[in-house]
Amino acid sequence: MTNIAGTIKSIRDIFRKDPGLSGDAQRIEQLGWMIFLKLFDDKDKEKEILNPKYKSDIPAELQWRNWAENDEGITGDELINFVNNKLFPTLKNLTVAADDRLGITIRQIFDGTNNYMKSGTTFRQAINKLNEIDFNSSKEHHVFNVIYEEILQGLAAKKDTGEFYTPRAVTQFIVDMVNPKLGEKITDPACGTAGFLVCAIEHLKKQVKNIDDRKTLQETVTGSELKPLPFMLSVVNLITHDIEVPQIENGDSLSREYNSIKQKDRVDIIVANPPFGGVVGDGMETNFPLNYRTKESADLFLILFIQLLKDGGRAGIVLPDGSLTGDGVKQRVRQKLLEDCNVHTIVRLPQSVFAPYATVNTNLIFFEKGTSAGSAPATKEIWYYEHTLPDGQKAYSKTKPIRIEEFEPIKQWWNHRTESEVAWKVPIQTIIDRNYDLDIKNPNKKAEEVVYDRKAIIAQLEKSFRASIELLNELKHE
Numbered sequence: 001m002t003n004i005a006g007t008i009k010s011i012r013d014i015f016r017k018d019p020g021l022s023g024d025a026q027r028i029e030q031l032g033w034m035i036f037l038k039l040f041d042d043k044d045k046e047k048e049i050l051n052p053k054y055k056s057d058i059p060a061e062l063q064w065r066n067w068a069e070n071d072e073g074i075t076g077d078e079l080i081n082f083v084n085n086k087l088f089p090t091l092k093n094l095t096v097a098a099d100d101r102l103g104i105t106i107r108q109i110f111d112g113t114n115n116y117m118k119s120g121t122t123f124r125q126a127i128n129k130l131n132e133i134d135f136n137s138s139k140e141h142h143v144f145n146v147i148y149e150e151i152l153q154g155l156a157a158k159k160d161t162g163e164f165y166t167p168r169a170v171t172q173f174i175v176d177m178v179n180p181k182l183g184e185k186i187t188d189p190a191c192g193t194a195g196f197l198v199c200a201i202e203h204l205k206k207q208v209k210n211i212d213d214r215k216t217l218q219e220t221v222t223g224s225e226l227k228p229l230p231f232m233l234s235v236v237n238l239i240t241h242d243i244e245v246p247q248i249e250n251g252d253s254l255s256r257e258y259n260s261i262k263q264k265d266r267v268d269i270i271v272a273n274p275p276f277g278g279v280v281g282d283g284m285e286t287n288f289p290l291n292y293r294t295k296e297s298a299d300l301f302l303i304l305f306i307q308l309l310k311d312g313g314r315a316g317i318v319l320p321d322g323s324l325t326g327d328g329v330k331q332r333v334r335q336k337l338l339e340d341c342n343v344h345t346i347v348r349l350p351q352s353v354f355a356p357y358a359t360v361n362t363n364l365i366f367f368e369k370g371t372s373a374g375s376a377p378a379t380k381e382i383w384y385y386e387h388t389l390p391d392g393q394k395a396y397s398k399t400k401p402i403r404i405e406e407f408e409p410i411k412q413w414w415n416h417r418t419e420s421e422v423a424w425k426v427p428i429q430t431i432i433d434r435n436y437d438l439d440i441k442n443p444n445k446k447a448e449e450v451v452y453d454r455k456a457i458i459a460q461l462e463k464s465f466r467a468s469i470e471l472l473n474e475l476k477h478e
Contacts, residue, residue: 007132008147014126020118025229028151032232033113034130037064039239040106042135057096057103062087071128076120083115083123101245105235108250112228135240148237166195166273166318167353169404174271174316174364175199176407177345177414182207183216184268189253189308190301191223194234194246196271201241222247222267254284254300258307266310273318274301276360292336294329298322302333306340309369315341321361324438334436338379338428341367346438347410348386352395353402379428385410386422386442421446 008031015027041064044056060066067073067082074082091110096103117123175196180186182204188196204217221243225231231250238246276298285293285300292303298319305315323330324346337343347364354362370378387410389395396402409422419425421444431438 004133004147007129008151011126011129014122014129015117018117018119018122020116022116026116029113029229029232030116031151032229032236033109033115034127036109036232036236036239038068038130038133039135039236041065041069043239043244046136057094057100057106059090062090068127069131071131073124075124079120079123080115080118083117088113088115101247105246105248105250109228109232109235112250113232148240165193167402168195168199169402169407170273170318170349170353170364171195171199171271172404173407173410174318174366175203176411177366178269178271178314178316180204180269182213182220184220185266186221186269186271187267187308188223188270188272189304190272190274191225191234191248192230192273194223194225194237194248196273197221197223197234198237198241200269200271201238201243218243218245219247222249224249224251224253226250226252252281252284253304254280254287254297256304257287258289258303261307263310265308266313267308268310268313270305270309270313270315270317272301272305272315274298274305276320276323291332292329294333296322296330299330299333302337306337306369309341311369311371313369314367315369316364316366319363319365321363321439324363327435331436334438337367338431338436339370340378341369342378342380343367343382343438344379345383345385345414348384348442349402350387350389350396352389352397355396355398379431381425381427382431382438383417384424384426384440384442385413386445388422419444 011031012027015021015030021027021030037058040056040058044054044058044063045065047054047056056063067087088110091106094103094107094110096107117126180200180203186197186200188194191197201217201221204221208214208217221238223234225234225248228250231248234248235246238248274297276296280295280297280300285295288300288303292300294300302317302319302323305317309315324334343365345364345366347366349362349364351359351361354360367379387406390406393400413420413423417423417425422442424440424442424444426440431440434440
């Protein structure tokens with residue numbers, strides 16, 4: 001078996017020698033589309049064996065096997081010329097049928113992606129290295145997923161691209177608690193690189209018993225991502241997790257007119273970490289009812305989620321402290337959430353969970369959409385749980401991230417809830433009296449006992465008195 005971690009590292013080292021590539025984001029974009037084409041061709045070969053009539057969406061001369069697979073193949077200027085003037089223009093303008101989801105996805109990927117490499121010989125070295133990986137080998141497939149997570153984390157550590165990555169333990173915990181069932185429609189309207197969707201897919205795979213189940217799984221997991229790089233990475237991520245035709249839209253979920261979302265569009269489950277702290281695109285807020293118009297992305301996404309859920313639908317999402325408090329539109333958004341949905345649990349996370357690229361306090365919010373929106377508040381009470389750092393750890397970091405094992409106590413508590421030093425219950429009336437402010441601190445937290453060192457305090461006082469007497473004497477003599 002190839003040492004995949006070593007292979008990916010070698011490719012990134014080769015990239016550093018090319019004058020056209022600058023910075024991690026460009027290197028990952030380059031690696032992303034190369035992996036996409038190689039992965040796609042490996043999958044095509046598998047499909048051709050199973051179905052002799054199968055025809056790939058990618059034209060024959062542009063298939064990886066026909067220009068990249070042979071280590072002695074085209075190189076130098078000829079290779080750069082082929083990629084820039086043939087491969088990219090053709091795939092960007094691929095002629096596809098309106099219902100050809102995969103063809104449309106290929107076109108969108110190459111429309112938002114670039115070839116940055118300028119040296120054809122360096123490019124050939126990178127291609128030959130990538131040829132060492134066989135994506136149809138299940139062992140390699142698993143290892144690649146691990147490497148892929150590492151690539152994403154590397155990208156996430158860059159401040160400007162930090163929104164791409166939600167710690168795996170957080171996505172895992174949310175999916176475990178929302179507990180999707182096979183056949184339920186699941187979506188993430190701000191899916192980044194598809195971390196939540198991959199967790200959901202792995203969760204559902206355990207329920208697959210036959211071919212029909214597999215087909216159901218393929219068709220019920222969807223997402224949407226605006227930015228080209230995470231969109232491409234999300235498609236690759238889903239294909240490596242056996243989704244043949246990823247149902248990922250390349251677009252802004254907020255651009256959809258709120259009232260155009262009808263019953264047929266609604267879903268059973270939303271798992272998401274919507275972008276927060278961001279300002280939405282020009283005019284996007286006008287897609288929403290007047291009462292809820294704001295430029296704050298997290299608040300608009302929250303309104304969208306409520307509208308997207310079916311009655312009885314479930315959601316587990318990440319929200320910053322800023323969305324739990326504040327007046328005006330923020331208050332009206334929270335009021336709508338509490339009246340239309342049963343917000344049953346808020347898990348308060350330590351500040352450093354998203355370190356190193358975000359230091360805001362975040363919360364995991366779990367809710368179900370009520371069945372008769374707008375009558376009485378659907379939320380009767382909210383349970384809060386304060387997730388604390390492991391003993392002896394001051395903060396999470398890139399090298400010491402939050403781990404899924406740390407959520408074990410919350411999982412144990414989930415179905416048998418009692419108040420404790422880390423858990424407390426707040427009735428809806430208290431929240432209404434607070435103008436729907438949900439930023440409620442832990443009332444059961446024991447104040448840390450301060451241990452006084454008597455000797456040290458006495459010594460300090462004596463020193464202080466001596467200094468005062470000296471000062472008094474000086475003043476007298478003056």
